[in-house]
Amino acid sequence: MKNWLNPRSTVGIALIAVALIALPFVVGAAGQAWVRILNFAILYVFLALGLNIVVGFAGLLDLGYIAFYAVGAYTWALLASPHFGLHFPVWAILPIGAVLACFFGVLLGSPTLKLRGDYLAIVTLGFGEIVRIFMNNLNSPVNITNGPQGITLIDPVRFGDFSFTGTSQILGLTLGGPQKYYFLLVALAILVIVINVRLQHSRIGRAWQAIREDEIAAKAVGINTRNVKLLAFAMGASFGGIAGGIFAAMQGFVSPESFSLIESIMVLAMVVLGGMGHIPGVILGAVLLTFLPEALRYAVTPVQMALFGKILIDPESLRMLIFGLALVLVMRFKPAGLWPSPERSRELGDKVAEGAK
Amino acid sequence: MDIFLQQIINGLVQGSIYALVALGYTMVYGIMGLINFAHGEVVMIGALVSITVTGTLAAAGMPLGLAGLCGLVAAILSCMALGWSLERIAYRPLRGSPRLTPLITAIGMSIVLQNLAMIVWGRNYMTFPPLLPKINFEFAGTHFTLVQVVIVLLSAAMMAGLVFLVYRTKLGMAMRATAQNPAVASLMGVNTNRVIAAAFVVGSALAAVAGVMVGSYYEIAHYQMGFMLGLKAFTAAVLGGIGNLAGAMAGGVLLGIIEALGAGYIGDLTGGFLGSHYQDIFAFVVLIIVLMFKPSGLFGEKTGDRA
Numbered sequence: 056m057k058n059w060l061n062p063r064s065t066v067g068i069a070l071i072a073v074a075l076i077a078l079p080f081v082v083g084a085a086g087q088a089w090v091r092i093l094n095f096a097i098l099y100v101f102l103a104l105g106l107n108i109v110v111g112f113a114g115l116l117d118l119g120y121i122a123f124y125a126v127g128a129y130t131w132a133l134l135a136s137p138h139f140g141l142h143f144p145v146w147a148i149l150p151i152g153a154v155l156a157c158f159f160g161v162l163l164g165s166p167t168l169k170l171r172g173d174y175l176a177i178v179t180l181g182f183g184e185i186v187r188i189f190m191n192n193l194n195s196p197v198n199i200t201n202g203p204q205g206i207t208l209i210d211p212v213r214f215g216d217f218s219f220t221g222t223s224q225i226l227g228l229t230l231g232g233p234q235k236y237y238f239l240l241v242a243l244a245i246l247v248i249v250i251n252v253r254l255q256h257s258r259i260g261r262a263w264q265a266i267r268e269d270e271i272a273a274k275a276v277g278i279n280t281r282n283v284k285l286l287a288f289a290m291g292a293s294f295g296g297i298a299g300g301i302f303a304a305m306q307g308f309v310s311p312e313s314f315s316l317i318e319s320i321m322v323l324a325m326v327v328l329g330g331m332g333h334i335p336g337v338i339l340g341a342v343l344l345t346f347l348p349e350a351l352r353y354a355v356t357p358v359q360m361a362l363f364g365k366i367l368i369d370p371e372s373l374r375m376l377i378f379g380l381a382l383v384l385v386m387r388f389k390p391a392g393l394w395p396s397p398e399r400s401r402e403l404g405d406k407v408a409e410g411a412k
Numbered sequence: 413m414d415i416f417l418q419q420i421i422n423g424l425v426q427g428s429i430y431a432l433v434a435l436g437y438t439m440v441y442g443i444m445g446l447i448n449f450a451h452g453e454v455v456m457i458g459a460l461v462s463i464t465v466t467g468t469l470a471a472a473g474m475p476l477g478l479a480g481l482c483g484l485v486a487a488i489l490s491c492m493a494l495g496w497s498l499e500r501i502a503y504r505p506l507r508g509s510p511r512l513t514p515l516i517t518a519i520g521m522s523i524v525l526q527n528l529a530m531i532v533w534g535r536n537y538m539t540f541p542p543l544l545p546k547i548n549f550e551f552a553g554t555h556f557t558l559v560q561v562v563i564v565l566l567s568a569a570m571m572a573g574l575v576f577l578v579y580r581t582k583l584g585m586a587m588r589a590t591a592q593n594p595a596v597a598s599l600m601g602v603n604t605n606r607v608i609a610a611a612f613v614v615g616s617a618l619a620a621v622a623g624v625m626v627g628s629y630y631e632i633a634h635y636q637m638g639f640m641l642g643l644k645a646f647t648a649a650v651l652g653g654i655g656n657l658a659g660a661m662a663g664g665v666l667l668g669i670i671e672a673l674g675a676g677y678i679g680d681l682t683g684g685f686l687g688s689h690y691q692d693i694f695a696f697v698v699l700i701i702v703l704m705f706k707p708s709g710l711f712g713e714k715t716g717d718r719a
Contacts, residue, residue, distance in 0.1 A: 076646050166700060169707045172511075173447055177650045178703055180643070181696030242533070316643070320519050327512045368531055376527040382520030383502055390509030 079237040089234035094305060096345040097206050097240040098298055103325040103341040104251050104334065105294025110323065111332035112260060113287035114267030116176040119163070119183025123292040125190060125314035126159050127152040127299025129200060132309045135210040138201060145212050149300050156296025157289045159186075164288030168281055183319050190311040205310025212239060212304045219304070236305050243301070247294060251334050254290075263287055264332075328385055330392030339394050348378050414553040418478015419676040420669055425560045425629065427668020428567035432622040433645030434652070434660040435574060442591045442655030443611050445511075449518035450498060454491050454523035454616045458623030459540070459633040460533050462487035466541050480543035487620040495616025499609050522639070529635040537634050540627040564624045570618060571661055578619030578657060583610055591655065640692075648696050651702055653712025662710065670698050 082089045102124060109117045130152035134143040141153075161183045167175055194202030211220040213231075219239060220232040230238075254260045261281045265273035274280050303309045321344065329340020351374035359366050359373075385393065433455055440448045440500065466483030470476050470684040502521050506514045547558040578584035590607045598604045627633045648667040652659025674694035702710060 091420075110512075166704045170703055171707070173441070173445075173654065174650060174703055174707060174709070176447070177647060178696075178700055181647065181699050184643075185693045185696050188690060192689050265660055323512075324516050324519060327516045331510070331512060369535075371537075372527040372530040376524055376531070379520045379523030379527065383517050383524065384510075386513050386517045386520070387502075390506060390513045 075241055079234045081291050083231070083234060087231055090231070090237060092345065094233055094236050094240055096342045098127070098302055098305075099322065099341040099345045100244055100327060100338050101247055101298040101301075102242075102295060102322050103329070103337045104247055105291045105356075106322050107326050107332065107334070107337045108251070108254070108263070108294070109287050109291035110326055111337065112255065112263040112267065113284060114263075115284065115287060116172060116179070117288075117291070118180035118316070118323065119186070120179070120188035120291070120295060120322055121314045121316075121319040122163075122183040123156040123295030124299040124302065124318075125158060125186055125311075126156045127296030128303040128309045128313070129206075129299075130155050130192060131300040131303035132206040132209050133199075135304070136206055137208050138206050142210055145214065145304075145399055149297055152300040153293040153295045153336045154296075156299070157293040160288040160290075160292025161285055163292075164285045167386055168284055173350070180316065180319070183314075183316060187311050187314050187316075190314070200311075203311060205312070206307060207308050208389045209303050209307045209309065211307065212236070212301070220307075236301075243297070248334065248338070253390065255334065259283065259286060265329075267332075324382060328382065328392055330395035333392070333394060333396035336392050336394035336396070340392065342387060343393070345379065347381060415463070415676055416673075417552060417556045419672040421554055421556050422667030423558070423562050423672030424665060425556075425668070426672065427648075428564050428647045429622050429625050429629070429641075429663035429664075430645045430668050431661045431664025432570060432618045432625070433641060434566050434649040434664045435571070435657065436619045437642075437646050437649040438657060438660040439587075439611045439615045440652055441649070442657075443587060443608055444503075444507075444594075446503065446514050447518065447646065448498075448503075448612075449515065449642070450502075450521040450525055451615065451619060452618040452638035453500075453522050453529070454494055454638070455623040455641055456529060456633070456635060456638030457525065457627065458487040458491045458620030459625075459627040459637065460529060460538070460635070461490045462620075462624045463538050463540055463627065463633055464533075466543070470541060476541060476543065480541065483543075484621070484624050487624055488580055488615055488617050489515075491616040491620035491623070492613045495612040495619075496609055498616075499612040499643075501646075504605065504608075526635055526639070533635060535635065537632045540631045540633055542631070543624075543628050561627055561703055563629060566621065566625070567644070570621060574614070574618070575657065577614065585679055587611060644695055647699050651699050653709030656709070656711045659711035666710075667698070670694055 079090050079093065082093050102120070105123075106117060106120045109115050109120070131148050133139055134141050134151065136142075163179065167178050170178060170303045190200045191203055193199040194204075200206070210216050213219065219235045222231050259392050262273065262278045265276070265278055266280055266283060270280055302313075322341075325340040326337050327340070328344065329338065330336025352370070355370040355374045355377075356366060359368065359370070387393075433451065436451050436454070437448060440451070462480075462483035464483075465486040466476075466479045469479035469482055474482070498521060502517050503514055507519060510635055533718070544558050544562060549556050549561070550557070554683045576584075578587060586597065586602045586607045589600065589602055589608070590604050597607075621634075622641075623638075626637065644667065647662065648663040649660045650663070651667060652663025654660075671691055671694050675691040678690055678694075706712070
């Protein structure tokens with residue numbers, strides 16, 4: 056943290072603020088669909104930053120992170136939809152979702168504390184699958200999650216009379232539903248980024264990094280590795296839970312399909328591709344990996360038409376193929392991620408010698 | 413009791429397939445510490461190649477048994493080539509990069525292979541030609557088919573062959589040396605790059621056989637069939653202690669049996685509350701419980717490496 060209030064950074068912050076305010080209107084000109092994609096990008100920033108706490112800061116490889124997102128989403132869906140006839144207000148559900156996700160984080164964290172590296176990865180992966188399978192099947196004998204059909208007609212975010220769906224006039228501007236959610240998400244994302252930056256340089260953040268670098272040494276200097284690791288799981292999970300709640304409200308619909316393993320993997324890819332442990336990098340990774348498949352969706356068909364005059368290859372698989380190749384190529388040429396932290400890129404020189412094993 | 417035995421037999425068949433695939437994971441992991449997420453896709457490619465080759469040859473008038481054999485050989489050869497190229501293109505350039513980098517590459521390759529397969533073979537389920545005559549056996553009140561018998565015997569033979577390769581040949585010795593310490597192994601004149609490539613090639617050959625087995629057991633194949641299978645096989649490898657050959661075999665068979673028994677009995681155990689559609693959670697629940705008590709798997713040595 057340098058001095059926040061020097062003139063240059065003030066101008067920078069002001070520029071970013073203007074850009075962030077103008078963005079939904081600029082993007083909205085290309086269609087509301089793009090504003091929705093923008094919202095998803097921010098939601099993924101949220102998720103990626105949460106996972107970054109676990110993977111990037113504490114170095115615990117978590118392949119089941121989406122489970123916490125699912126817990127948050129289903130908490131919102133069950134407490135604010137006609138499914139159970141409950142309609143809790145936002146300020147009640149979001150904390151409940153966060154606390155529940157946090158509880159699940161500890162539930163996952165506590166039996167896995169002893170595990171190292173890839174053993175942890177597979178257990179977290181299994182945990183994510185268990186959560187998804189339960190959501191898929193808890194419709195009988197007691198219908199809790201409505202099974203694979205999912206839950207529909209979920210309440211949007213609402214503060215008093217102000218609802219985040221439908222258009223409304225604010226300060227003379229016409230805002231569509233996605234635009235309103237955009238501003239809510241940006242506000243939350245800024246909060247999350249600030250929390251993350253502060254965490255990284257806090258005592259806990261340093262403890263996490265110490266564990267990441269060498270757990271035994273961390274223990275030796277008096278860090279309570281058990282509690283600190285659990286805290287990483289719990290905090291990462293609660294970010295996921297909040298993101299999940301907003302997701303449910305924004306979509307109005309949740310089903311187990313949205314929480315498959317591939318989603319966990321995508322969020323992990325965002326963290327690693329952006330630059331693990333480096334907050335700006337993670338944000339970049341999340342935004343890029345949300346937009347890339349969507350942009351490809353729009354680009355693949357016209358390009359094929361122009362090249363061959365007809366659609367030769369199924370556009371859906373072609374776009375995922377390019378996406379997969381992009382992952383491989385980025386990792387090939389930027390092994391530490393697109394925007395790694397300065398310390399990490401410096402370390403990488405030494406890692407080459409050590410890394411063979 | 414009949415149901416119990418029957419489920420054990422079914423589990424053994426499924427477990428042998430898991431074991432074959434798990435060996436591919438564990439060999440690569442043991443030697444270079446990489447979870448090769450794309451390994452499941454190699455199984456899938458093996459199954460699909462063998463369908464195409466068998467189908468084409470059988471349509472050209474070759475007897476089905478011979479065509480099936482050609483299909484199997486073609487699958488093995490193409491998967492070996494695929495495994496070699498995977499290592500060469502995707503993983504070798506990343507030697508020495510941060511630990512998670514090759515993991516993302518592996519995921520990227522898995523996406524690439526799945527979608528390539530979808531482009532080549534389409535998104536529909538393909539029927540697997542019946543390679544073996546449908547002969548049923550009965551033993552102590554249980555039923556099983558020739559396909560099941562062949563799967564178990566063939567996987568046992570392949571595993572024996574692998575054990576021979578690893579513990580009785582020069583290449584195997586080089587593999588074990590590289591797994592222990594690549595730097596020292598290369599000082600002793602082991603060409604570690606070639607050893608790693610060999611591990612990929614051998615693992616992929618096993619995967620190809622497993623792919624043909626899965627295909628002829630369930631009589632269908634699909635571009636997405638590799639993912640869940642790969643996941644289960646990886647779970648099996650971890651259950652046994654990843655990097656350990658015996659562990660992968662035992663883990664695979666154990667996982668197959670646990671799943672089969674779990675699916676058969678979960679309804680009774682929970683008083684009908686949970687049904688057999690919870691089958692998939694068994695693998696993971698057992699894994700979590702085992703790792704709680706034995707953090708490096710059933711047969712894994714205690715390692716000091718860090719996350």
